[in-house]
Amino acid sequence: MDISGEGVLFLVLCISCLVFLKWRTRHEKGKLPPGPTPLPILGNMLQLDSREVPKSMMALYKKYGPVFTIYMGLRRVVVICGYDAVKEALITRSEDFSERGDLPSFDKVFRKHGVAFSNGETWKQLRRFTLSTLRDFGFGKRSIENRVQEEAKCLVEEFRKKKEMPFDPTFFFSQATSNVICSIVFGNRFDYEDKEFLTLLQMINESFQLSSSFWGQMYTSYTNIMDYLPGPHNKIFQCLQNLADFIKEKVKQNQETLDPDNLRDFIDCFLIKMQQLYKKYGPVFTIYMGLRRVVVICGYDAVKEALITRSEDFSERGDLPSFDKVFRKHGVAFSNGETWKQLRRFTLSTLRDFGFGKRSIENRVQEEAKCLVEEFRKKKEMPFDPTFFFSQATSNVICSIVFGNRFDYEDKEFLTLLQMINESFQLSSSFWGQMYTSYTNIMDYLPGPHNKIFQCLQNLADFIKEKVKQNQETLDPDNLRDFIDCFLIKMQQEKQNPVSEFHMLNLIFTTLSLFFGGTETTSTTLRYGFLILLKHPQITEKIQKEIDLVIGQNRDPSMEDRKKMPYTDAVVHEIQRFSDLLPLGVPHTVAQDTQFRGYTIPKNTDVYPMLTSVLWDPKHFKDPKTFNPGNFLDENGDFKKNDAFMPFSAGKRICLGEGLARTELFLLLTNILQNFTLKTTKDPKDIDISPLFGALGNLPRPYELCLVPR
């Protein structure tokens, strides 16, 4: 018989598995409660009748006594039976037995959050808060009795409508009981005819039924395997996720109308508690994002102290796992120490040679603004999604420097690259990006949309690799065409240096940092800005008046004009402040244990300088949640600087493209408003300018723009 290598490996694995299980059961017999011997993989599944698990357990109770061990598939469980043993564990030894165990089908959605599934200090605090808030809403008092009495009357009325006909009472009972708790958590009860309410109750019912079925049990027993298999167990997560989404929407509505003097329900009370905690823990606090410990720095004073006053200590780049996986800490944006210092110095001086901070970059932006206006004219006043027009315009400016050429707006390859930049930024800012940051090592093994981020970034890196190859083949030291050429020459100059930072990976990933940073950030800000202008037509009109007065219709806007256009300048600043593109900043870290404001931040802890908390700091901006260009204007209508304006961050690591971004924002916006009047398909009052995501980036909601030539 011919046994292949894989066959032998499989056999060895099976035998090792058996030996290990045997050894483990023997070895642990002394400590673990008794129980039936488990089989590999199956555990004691053969002793458990999936239709009657409690009955099977009772049989084992008889055989092994009140405390026994069983293996539900791969999961080891200790079962406690009978009044005496249960009382001893849950009451006498309550301290030891009060942690919540795994309930995998719920854990997948709840992820150990909330009062029912959390543990330790989190659970203690949530339970204390929940009980006292419910008490404030009448729990254990006369008022809850009244609510139940009211609901009982409604139920009796509903039953009367049945006119003695037989009916299934399931949802009547759940509507009645649910209404009592809904009136406290959501501040209102629902009508018995309410279709949405009934759908939610059906989802609760279905997820409970499925969790109690064979499929729920299989998921509990083989969680890691079942995660990859189709089957009815997936319906449980879908139902629970839908319920969570419904609550998320309710929370959003409460947030928008929150009034601290009139707390309407449990959600309001929780929101206020969150606000109080920020005040309680002050501007520097530690949170655990899943398995990742992060120190968060909030408010203008503390962020300024860390990034500017203590710039030496806080300028290392922290982890941004979804980018790190592809960049592997190479290139100017993600490297650290001496590598970063050299790359940053070289990048800045090369970009300066290509016109950064000079008149020539302004000319490039002006040229690109004209191309964009031409593209917009082709739309002939029809509504369109402006996303990729803005990214084509901003990207072309940086492309003309790093690759030596701009791309045509019809270029399919260019559009595909921009789509990849856009998609990876969107996904990094979504729930999946956040999950990847919080549980990097686990998510690495799981399928899901987060994998698309790496795929996009890798494709972008491959595109740059190809560009570098083309440059290498045609390199002429007397005619340096672009950033890549300059880097290649630097590599040649440093050829003799075995520890040079100027090597291929740093070339590819510095170029990708510029390409990515130079595209997505400014174009998303423009996209957000035009949505805000659609919402506020009176602000748009005022900008156009200023354009007509200072520039007129017969020449192109220039940066010189900005000084004479304080209102437009203030609006551009307010767009950046309000849209708050990178709310958490880009992670920093500390290279050694660092004392900060009386605390010790351990070496290598990620530090988030919360840019939101600076841009929305009420001490520096009046009514920060409202869009108000007045934040940057003095009483005479002149432009007023504000030190807390930090969308580009601050200190040594401050955005390397700030000057370019500001030039682009001003020139592109004024060019468009000089040439077009904005129109939308929606009533301005219905335009939602709250962000779509809020992890890495704040993104505007999708919309259509309509441009009418002036």
Ligand code: HEM
């Ligand atoms: C509105 C537009 C932009 C915003 C809001 C923005 C914001 C930021 C922020 C917050 C950082 C992180 C700073 C820190 O670590 O504390 C950053 C870094 C960076 N940005 Fe920008 N950026 C914009 C445009 C650009 C442009 C046009 C470029 C292209 C040249 C660019 C290239 C970079 C690079 C290379 C870094 C990494 C710097 C380093 O780690 O040393 N950004 N940006």
